[in-house]
Amino acid sequence: MRVFCGIxxxxxxxxxxxxxxxxxxxxxxxxxxxAAGFHALLELLALPLPKTSSVQFTRHDGIRGGCRRVVRVVVRRGRRFAPDR
Structure with a gap:
């Protein structure tokens, strides 16, 4: 089973x-x-589910600031990032 995460x-x-x-x-x-919210996100992504196929962010003005930091952490944890187009 493939699992997808949308943010x-x-x-x-x-x-x-x-x-x-x-x-x-x-x-x-x-x-x-x-920090507490981002920690909760990382805990959710660390659940014993099949490796998440991709993480997708929806943001009207692009990836920046705190969102960029979360993307880096998510990618370091072995998840793929797929920007919303």
Whole structure:
């Protein structure tokens, strides 16, 4: 089973969803825009699921600031990053 993670990036919080290859939801959560929230995201990505196929961020003004830092950490943890087009 392939697992995909989508992140809707906002100013004060971020909505996270894990879905399988059929689009069926596996997990969802809202995290805060701080160290505790980013830690929760990394814990979710570390769950014993099949290796996440990709992590995708949705952000209207591109990848920058804190979002860029999260992308670096996610990639270092062995996940692929697929920017939203």
């Amino acid at each position: 809707d990036w906002a100013e004060s919080h971020h909505d996270i969803a894990l879905v399988d290859q059929d689009g069926d939801p596996l997990a969802k959560m809202r995290i805060s825009d701080d």
